[in-house]
């Protein structure tokens with residue numbers, strides 16, 4: 001069973017959080033996550049530098065439409081910060097993501113890959129932004145439209161269902177270093193995706209998932225494979241091979 005990383009572990013940071021200063025708590029939780037996932041494979045001083053990049057908002061801007069705030073995992077809340085931070089720490093050559101929507105999480109990850117100076121993100125999404133709750137303004141753009149051209153040199157986006165595309169993509173790439181699930185959060189689909197990529201994961205590969213609280217799949221999968229990891233109190237989780 002994965003431990004839960006929560007504010008209760010960081011009472012001083014929690015006090016700051018209550019006074020409106022969220023950063024200290026988020027920083028402490030990210031460093032704790034890196035300790036669990038990366039162990040001796042990351043440098044604390046480098047990790048602190050990556051946290052400063054987040055504080056400064058040091059990112060290549062995303063494509064925008066005036067007056068529209070896009071939903072998605074960007075580094076202004078804990079899980080989006082964690083995504084950027086852990087990709088900076090892990091520096092994967094090969095990473096797969098399922099679930100792109102407008103491209104906000106892809107943009108976050110690609111900014112980290114861009115700063116790493118190496119690596120490629122392979123993303124899968126259904127075409128046409130078909131998820132109603134993720135497209136409240138009914139934008140007619142294609143999935144991933146928010147990712148700017150500068151970041152696309154590190155990106156391959158495939159349109160179709162993960163059931164159809166993920167087995168072929170995983171087999172083609174092999175040696176996957178990070179897998180991130182954020183597509184259909186049904187138990188069956190999450191188990192399907194985790195089990196599909198598992199044989200192609202590198203030693204020390206990371207499995208990251210948004211919305212692990214929605215069903216038992218992440219806990220069942222990680223305990224079934226005896227993986228160590230964690231989940232944030234609400235929202236996402238991550239495990240290491």
Ligand SMILES: C[S@@+](CC[C@H](N)C(=O)[O-])C[C@H]1O[C@@H](n2cnc3c(N)ncnc32)[C@H](O)[C@@H]1O
Nearest residue numbers: 072073099101104105125126161162182183184
């Ligand atoms: C929660 S949104 C992704 C949000 C994105 N990761 C972010 O943080 O900006 C879920 C996305 O999963 C896609 N999706 C749903 N079912 C899918 C499936 N079976 N295969 C591939 N993509 C799927 C939807 O089209 C939608 O764009």
